[in-house]
Amino acid sequence: MRTFLLLAGVAGLVLAPGANAQGIAATVGIQDFTYTPAAVSIQPGQTVAIAAAAFHPLRVDANAAIACDTNCNVTFLTAGTYTYFCFNHGGPGGVGMAGTVTVAGAAGDSVFAGTMEHTVL
Numbered sequence: 001m002r003t004f005l006l007l008a009g010v011a012g013l014v015l016a017p018g019a020n021a022q023g024i025a026a027t028v029g030i031q032d033f034t035y036t037p038a039a040v041s042i043q044p045g046q047t048v049a050i051a052a053a054a055f056h057p058l059r060v061d062a063n064a065a066i067a068c069d070t071n072c073n074v075t076f077l078t079a080g081t082y083t084y085f086c087f088n089h090g091g092p093g094g095v096g097m098a099g100t101v102t103v104a105g106a107a108g109d110s111v112f113a114g115t116m117e118h119t120v121l
């Protein structure tokens, strides 16, 4: 297993290596060019495991630095609605192969500043 450490350019979300203190709150798979389930809801600080592959590289609208092509664990620290998409078959704003993560709570409940980790198996 190789681990890359990247600087997160946007507050609010982070890629975590494996399970973090709060574990995986939701898991999103891929079936026939669709994320399943296409929408998940979590609490601030929880992690979503989103399937990805070289053929289905993951991008997160809110943070262009999050780009991974293996299964990605993305931790969302700030309340809000986040859209992600497959770089090959979707686009920003929920176009095509895309999904949504809703993080409960009032906007600005927490502020994140730090690093994100992208784990490549």
Ligand SMILES: [Cu+2]
Residues within 6 Å of the ligand: 033, 055, 056, 057, 086, 087, 088, 089, 090, 097
């Ligand atoms: Cu795809």
